[in-house]
Amino acid sequence: MSVDFYACSRCGDTFPDCGDYSYCEFCGNHYCSENCSELKLVKSDEDEDESNEDDEQDEQYNCCICRKEVATDDILLKALLKRFELTREDAVKIWKDDDND
Numbered sequence: 531m532s533v534d535f536y537a538c539s540r541c542g543d544t545f546p547d548c549g550d551y552s553y554c555e556f557c558g559n560h561y562c563s564e565n566c567s568e569l570k571l572v573k574s575d576e577d578e579d580e581s582n583e584d585d586e587q588d589e590q591y592n593c594c595i596c597r598k599e600v601a602t603d604d605i606l607l608k609a610l611l612k613r614f615e616l617t618r619e620d621a622v623k624i625w626k627d628d629d630n631d
Contacts, residue, residue, distance in 0.1 A: 538562035539593075540600055554593035561593065568594040 534547045539559035545551050552567035553560055561567035569591040594600040601609075611621060 536560040538566055539595060539602060540566040552593070554596060555590055556592045556596045559593055559595055566594075568599070570597070 535544050536547065536551070537544050538561050540561055543562045545560075545562045551560060551562055552564050552569055554567060554569065556572075559567075572590045572592050595602065595605070607621075610616075611618070616624075
């Protein structure tokens with residue numbers, strides 16, 4: 531049996547998969563704690579019409595990244611590249627030409 535380690539999608543801390551942690555079923559991000567993930571129950575319009583206490587196994591939660599409350603550096607980079615119509619190669623060239631290290 532082996533232990534995998536994840537990096538928290540919000541704070542960057544590492545944690546083992548054998549302890550307590552949070553996982554978002556929608557986006558697949560891992561979080562070191564429920565505090566970092568801020569998981570919230572997702573309710574659809576159908577859920578309000580058909581309130582059934584036996585459907586607890588069908589409950590789904592989403593995280594702060596799914597709700598666009600928090601953005602990782604990767605998400606920001608993708609958004610900026612798209613907004614300014616840059617490719618990865620364009621960004622590498624800008625980085626290489628930048629004299630301000």
